[in-house]
Amino acid sequence: MHSGKVSTPLSTTSPRRTAHCSPNATGCKRSWDQWHKAHPGPVRDLVAYRAFLEDIGYIVPASAAVQATTQNVDTEIAEQAGPQLVVPLSNQRYALNAANARWGSLYGHGTDGAERTAQFNPVREARVIARARTFLDEAAPLANCSHVDATAYRVEDGKHVVTLKNGSSALKSPDQFIGFPGRCWLTVRGAAQASCGLHFEIQIDATDSIGKTDAAHVKDLLMEAAVSTIIDCEDSVAAVDAADKVQLYRNWTGLMKGDLAEEVTKNGKTFTRRLNADREYTAPDDSTVKLHGRSLLFIRNVGHLMRNPAVVDRDGHEIPEGILDAVMTSLSALHDLQNKLNSRTGSIYIVKPKMHGPAEVAFSDELFGRVEDLLSLPRYTIKMDHGREAAHERQPAGVHCDGIGVGGVHQHGLPRPHRRRDAQRDGSRPDDAQGRHEIIGVDHGPMSAIKCSRG
Secondary structure (H helix, E strand, O other): OOOHHHHHHHHHHHHHHHHHOOHHHHOHHHHHHHHHHHOOOOOOOHHHHHHHHHHOOOOOOOOOOOEOOOOOOOHHHHOOOOOEEEEEOOOHHHHHHHHHHHEEEOOOOOOOOOOOOOOOOHHHHHHHHHHHHHHHHHHOOEOOOOHHHEEEEEEEOOEEEEEEOOEEEEEOOHHHEEEEOOOOEEEEEOOHHHHOOOEEEEEEOOOOOOHHHOOOOEEEEEEEOOOEEEEEOOOOOOOOOHHHHHHHHHHHHHHHHOOOEEEEEEOOEEEEEEOOOOEEEEOOOOOEEEEOOOOEEEEEOOOOOOEEEEEEOOOOOEEEHHHHHHHHHHHHHHHHHHHOOOOOOOOEEEEOOOOOOHHHHHHHHHHHHHHHHHOOOOOOOEEEEOOOOOOHHHOOOOOEOOOOOOOOOOOOEOOOHHHOOOOOOOOOOOHHHOOOOOEEOOOOOOOOOOOOOOO
């Protein structure tokens, strides 16, 4: 069943998808099979193999004709580098756990920290605390001493002050101090080179089993961890019919509305798991500061070649599942564009996998444009990420990674923060990039990889 409006992206893009997004349609797969039958075993002549791939159109020359930039991109992509999780959308508990993994304990209580087992381990405790102090020296160095000598952390006249065994010290960079959620916790923005600009809380509690043995009564360091998560409709799920797809879309809608919940039974106790709230602090000037309490969520649609019986066209044929995903996941994300619980910049991040060549990237660009028109969204609300598995040579014609060196099929902007020389900071867009959706990418950071995004 379909309405006239819903049929618009389907009727206009489905024929193009058949023509441009099928290896069989181009003869590419057939030629590939024939080559490997004639050359069994490992590829030994890489030069000849590359020439073959170029000859069949699998590898195409990179175009230098167009430069493009991004706008309305969240800081988790534009500025921070941190871990990215991938979880199946079919499992509500996994999705909630991943979304809530934005903050995690550096001490690792209950797993690999100072309290790894029910039996307290003072040796492990001492090692964990020592490593934490070393981390503080790297991420938030003091002006004239080491955190190893800290005996107290406090706020005086809006400044972060550390009492030492002999004297006291402020932070080397006082603007790293963000604020405090209470009398005993302090929140610091880590140095860019040491912790990629991630925030962490110094949690102080003299009554805690760890805090009471620490010279400064630090019970834990709570750090930003998984700054982004791919919620997966593709490889990690098995959605084969309408009921499966409805369940996926229902879970995604819950994440976008912020009301997804799951009853969990653990150690004989049952509780309800929900999305974490944002973290709120009092800044040095007594204003309120909020930090995102959840991982920034991307939604991975299926690739171009899949079909699903959930919806059929007027001739009774199964429609391309990628078109269905694009419409339905964007429709659910309208809730977030209103409440700003996920993207605070008003963007929808869609991961589009397994694209081979500029024709398929161009098709995705057209598809997302049609979806934006269908939902009355401003152009470039949908940002596209393909991952990092594709080669430079398969960039779309007209999209160029000028001077950035981001390896990927359609990534053209935001590399690692300290290499943002090509990003236009005023949000403007080169004239020759009009009509193309922005596609953003983030290089691997010092801590771990963000595989990021379409803009």
